[in-house]
Amino acid sequence: xxxxxxxxxxxxxxxxxxxxxxxxxxxxxxxxxxxxxxxxxxxxxxxxxxxxxxxxxxxxxxxxxxxxxxxxxxxxxxxxxxxxxxxxxxxxxxxxxxxxxxxxxxxxxxxxxxxxxxxxxxxxxxxxxxxxxxxxxxxxxxxxxxxxxxxxxxxxxxxxxxxxxxxxxxxxxxxxxxxxxxxxxxxxxxxxxxxxxxxxxxxxxxxxxxxxxxxxxxxxxxxxxxxxxxxxxxxxxxxxxxxxxxxxxxxxxxxxxxxxxxxxx
Amino acid sequence: xxxxxxxxxxxxxxxxxxxxxxxxxxxxxxxxxxxxxxxxxxxxxxxxxxxxxxxxxxxxxxxxxxxxxxxxxxxxxxxxxxxxxxxxxxxxxxxxxxxxxxxxxxxxxxxxxxxxxxxxxxxxxxxxxxxxxxxxxxxxxxxxxxxxxxxxxxxxxxxxxxxxxxx
Ligand code: FES
Ligand code: FES
Numbered sequence: 174x175x176x177x178x179x180x181x182x183x184x185x186x187x188x189x190x191x192x193x194x195x196x197x198x199x200x201x202x203x204x205x206x207x208x209x210x211x212x213x214x215x216x217x218x219x220x221x222x223x224x225x226x227x228x229x230x231x232x233x234x235x236x237x238x239x240x241x242x243x244x245x246x247x248x249x250x251x252x253x254x255x256x257x258x259x260x261x262x263x264x265x266x267x268x269x270x271x272x273x274x275x276x277x278x279x280x281x282x283x284x285x286x287x288x289x290x291x292x293x294x295x296x297x298x299x300x301x302x303x304x305x306x307x308x309x310x311x312x313x314x315x316x317x318x319x320x321x322x323x324x325x326x327x328x329x330x331x332x333x334x335x336x337x338x339x340x341x342x343x344x345x346x347x348x349x350x351x352x353x354x355x356x357x358x359x360x361x362x363x364x365x366x367x368x369x370x371x372x373x374x375x376x377x378x379x380x381x382x383x384x385x386x387x388x389x390x391x392x393x394x395x396x397x398x399x400x401x402x403x404x405x406x407x408x409x410x411x412x413x414x415x416x417x418x419x420x421x422x423x424x425x426x427x428x429x430x431x432x433x434x435x436x437x438x
Numbered sequence: 439x440x441x442x443x444x445x446x447x448x449x450x451x452x453x454x455x456x457x458x459x460x461x462x463x464x465x466x467x468x469x470x471x472x473x474x475x476x477x478x479x480x481x482x483x484x485x486x487x488x489x490x491x492x493x494x495x496x497x498x499x500x501x502x503x504x505x506x507x508x509x510x511x512x513x514x515x516x517x518x519x520x521x522x523x524x525x526x527x528x529x530x531x532x533x534x535x536x537x538x539x540x541x542x543x544x545x546x547x548x549x550x551x552x553x554x555x556x557x558x559x560x561x562x563x564x565x566x567x568x569x570x571x572x573x574x575x576x577x578x579x580x581x582x583x584x585x586x587x588x589x590x591x592x593x594x595x596x597x598x599x600x601x602x603x604x605x
Binding site for chain 1: 440456457458480481484487494495499501503548552568571
């Protein structure tokens, strides 16, 4: 790892100032992705701005029919939060499958959302739940925020501060993990909520997490695993690699969608 | 050079480190606490697991400077000063839950966090899933799982002493 200057601001305003002053500075939340990348010298930031001292980025609360989750909330906290377990149990259960215990004790929801790894769990969940990403500047719908593999609507130096999720009527998640790396080969999150029926998949798409519109239409007409069983995705839009071909991943999305609907009940 | 002040196994230390120094490097190289191991350095094996503020974390994937003010416990901090082992250490010995021992410090630290977070008890499946972040290249895990189940009973006060492995 190359050396860098370390900052630990105590407010979002100070963090944004530090990042604006230095285009080569990078924010760090849980560090579960950034630190491994720094070790490999894939990245050479001049400064690292640690967001863990910012109290306003923490906490989970319910505001009417919306769950608001601070960006620095750890996966472990999402998995065990009584508010989330009662309002969106599928989200809590999903968070309990991210990485391993030690990753969940450090990794944060905001960090995962800002990184938009194609195998990450949260992007598909937020697409399906119709979530909104709050930054230090604006609110961005999940549909506009996630823009492909590791690509988001965030501008340089813009920070995710919180995630807003409308409480759904029902939701479910299922994923097939790579047996060695445990990353998602295909995961599908289904939700029926204020934004209608929405389905999103991770791990499988050639262009990152994506909504599966044909499944949304089928489930809106008939909410049952059978409704999606016959839907075949175009392998051309899927990612193929040594862990699985595009055809295999296309097949997995349908299987995971069936399981997710069954899970949602 | 940045300075970090943290408490390790009950003792407060102020140490000069580079910003890029990892917690595990501070522990092993500055404090000479070499019980915490580095198996992979890529967040996979769990040989480096320590507790910070009561949670198990991989000390190879956190900067030392991020631990300012933190309470850290390593494998060296588990036994009593008179040498009495922690029930989890005792169980690993009793159940032959180690062969080469390289993964053991991390296994023990992860196992204690797992047991602490499940006061209602643990099924075998939960123990196996709870060890997802720890890799052992020797034991095949069976005895580790048995040791954790036995230690959990002692830690939760269901038994006053460890069930003998032969029972
Ligand atoms: S050395 Fe930290 S996980 Fe392997
Ligand atoms: S006992 Fe040898 S690696 Fe686990």
